[in-house]
Amino acid sequence: MKLSQFKFDLPDSLIATTPSDQRDEARLMVLDRNTGAIEHKIFKDVINYFDEKDVMILNNTKVFPARMYGNKEKTGATIEVFLLRELNKELRLWDVLVDPARKIRVGNKLYFGDNDLLVAEVVDNTTSRGRTIRFLFDGTNEEFRRNIEILGETPLPKYIKRKATAEDKERYQTIFAKNEGAVAAPTAGMHFSRELMKRLELKGVEFAEVTLHVGLGTFRAVEVEDLTKHKMDSEQFIIDQPTADMVNNALDEKRKICAVGTTSMRAVESAVSAGKKLKPANDWTSKFIFPPYEFSIANSMITNFHTPESTLLMMISAFGGYESVMNAYEVAVKEKYRFYSYGDAMLII
Incomplete structure (x- = not known):
């Protein structure tokens, strides 16, 4: 067909x-x-x-709350990071999409939340918008997941043009x-x-x-x-x-x-x-x-x-x-x- x-x-x-x-x-x-x-x-x-x-x-x-917003080092530009899947739990490597992608290069660091609750480094380009990032976090897996819960938003589809709520x-x-x-x-x-x-x-x-x-x-x-x-x-x-x-x-x-x-x-x-x-x-x-x-x-x-x-x-x-x-x-x-x-x-x- x-x-x-x-x-x-x-x-x-x-x-x-x-x-x-x-x-x-x-x-x-x-x-x-x-x-x-x-x-x-x-x-x-x-x-x-x-x-x-x-x-x-x-x-x-x-x-899981896959949509996160961080700030790029030095410029402070707001970057949307969409977590796709965890590649390595020990190394905290994730496959993600970033937007705007043109601003994000290998080696860049991204800071999330008040007092930089989480920090990530871009380690690879995968597609035009895709990146591999590594979270620089020394705590336990439970603490790391808790921070993702705090910082992440419900990943509503893009056609829903509003912020995710507690109800979502x-x-x-x-x-x-x-x-x-x-x-x-x-x-x-x-x-x-x-x-x-x-x-x-x-x-x-x-x-x-x-x-x-x-x-x-x-x-x-x-x-x-x-x-x-x-x-x-x-x-x-x-x-x-x-x-x-x-x-x-x-x-x-x-x-x-x-x-x-x-x-x-x-x-x-x-x-x-x-x-x-x-x-x-x-x-x-x-x-x-x-x-x-x-x-x-x-x-x-x-x-x-x-x-x-x-x-x-x-x-x-x-x-x-x-x-x-x-x-x-x-x-x-x-x-x-x-x-x-x-x-x-x-x-x-």
């Missing part, structure tokens, strides 16, 4: 910049991928579509987040409240956790018309044996298996055995899913509404059927559903 086939008109007014008042009260569109039929619900109604021993696959990655620190995160490492949230999971999780649990729905540390590549634009030529950024994912066992049991019993979010779907589709079962893994994936594609594990999914020409829209079109999904998006725009990270949800069954 071609990039231009995933274009649609999305008014700026439908891009959500704040979360819904309550996690589980965002709107929910339900799409039947066999018939194309559409229902309009509230997210907490999702419980009505699952039964005892059905499995929901949740991404338990945790977003809680809401731009799932309630089941535990394994720190993401710089963007697995947003479909943010609709689950504790009350809804408890109700699902009482109904007998099982939760299988995977970890996929979401990177900035989730927002990267596709710049080639021929989708076979697009390369995805690599992201780390972990699937343990208990999760594989739970999902495989559900497969054997022909239960409903729901991937909560494109990140959960990407993780499980990156760990399929020759026998079309889920296998444990601790690896990196650069898997790009677009139509046509045969899915092996999940037979339903929950996702947010995505932007035109995004890799996320391409994945759900592969799962829900290109024509059905593009028609559903036309309906979503007409019905004024909210799009993107803080937007409304879709259940594809």
